[in-house]
Amino acid sequence: MTILVDIDSTITNFGEILLLANNQLHDTNYRYTDITSYDWFDQTFYAPWKPTEYQCFWNTVKVNPVAVTTIERWIRQGHQVYLATASHFNDMLGYKIRKTLEAFNPELINERNIIIAQDKSAIMGDVMIDDCVDNLFKFNGVKICYSQPWNQEYCGPFRYNDWNKINNVIQTYN
Numbered sequence: 001m002t003i004l005v006d007i008d009s010t011i012t013n014f015g016e017i018l019l020l021a022n023n024q025l026h027d028t029n030y031r032y033t034d035i036t037s038y039d040w041f042d043q044t045f046y047a048p049w050k051p052t053e054y055q056c057f058w059n060t061v062k063v064n065p066v067a068v069t070t071i072e073r074w075i076r077q078g079h080q081v082y083l084a085t086a087s088h089f090n091d092m093l094g095y096k097i098r099k100t101l102e103a104f105n106p107e108l109i110n111e112r113n114i115i116i117a118q119d120k121s122a123i124m125g126d127v128m129i130d131d132c133v134d135n136l137f138k139f140n141g142v143k144i145c146y147s148q149p150w151n152q153e154y155c156g157p158f159r160y161n162d163w164n165k166i167n168n169v170i171q172t173y174n
Contacts, residue, residue, distance in 0.1 A: 001173065003074060004115070004123055006130040007085040007100055010146040011067040015131075017060050021051035033149045038132055040150060049088055058096050063103035066163040074170060075108045084115040084123055086135070127173065129166060142173055 008014035016032055022045045023030055030044070041048035051057045074081050083100065087093055097114055104110070117123055120130070121138035129144040130136055133151045136143040145154040147161035158169050 001127060001170070002080045002082070002125040003127045003170065004082050004084045004120070004125040004129070005067075005071060006128075006132070006135070006146065007083050007096075008087070009131045009148055010129060011071070011083070012061050012063050012100065014061050015148065017057065018048070018051065021057060022048050025051070035149050036152075038134070038150050052088060052096075053090050053092055055092065055095055058092060058099045061096075061099065063100055064163070065103070068103050070163045070167050072105060072108050073167070077174070079170075079174075081109065082113050082115050082123070082125070083109070084117060084120055084128075084130075086118050086120060086132070087116060127170065142169070144169055 005011060015035065018041065019030060019032055019035065022028070022041065026045055035041070037043070071081050087096065093116070097111070101110060101114075115123055120128070120135045125139075125141055127142040127144065128136060128139045129146055131146040131148045131151055133145065133154050136145055136154070136156065143156050143158065144166055145151055145156055145159040147159050151159070158166075160166050
């Protein structure tokens with residue numbers, strides 16, 4: 001199977017770090033659960049993506065170790081796995097990708113497993129794991145919504161933020 005896995009706020013804590021940065025910049029005290037829509041940052045803050053233009057931001061974003069273990073297990077089982085991101089294009093994109101890849105065994109996940117596409121529906125795959133409902137709606141394969149406060153309206157059969165449950169879905173379709 002070909003499995004597409006989103007990076008930001010799916011295998012990383014990107015949303016939490018972006019909220020922290022914007023709370024500090026704008027002297028606000030929003031909670032993660034306040035993020036009720038995918039475009040919440042744009043609606044709430046002026047220039048909310050500015051922090052992503054600095055290495056210090058990406059140095060604080062962490063990759064979930066359970067996601068890493070799960071993804072590497074899928075590769076060992078013979079699946080093709082791609083980390084697919086619709087990242088903003090700025091000077092830090094390469095740095096973000098390198099920081100993300102540091103968490104993985106480079107013999108299993110490396111730059112050949114990265115896809116950058118603003119429109120993820122153009123990517124062929126059997127399974128997509130993503131926190132953005134719009135990406136899932138456009139996808140023709142098995143959809144797994146990575147549960148976040150902004151995607152509670154997702155009505156598909158699989159909405160989890162537990163990598164063991166996500167793995168169970170993959171094993172079912174294997």
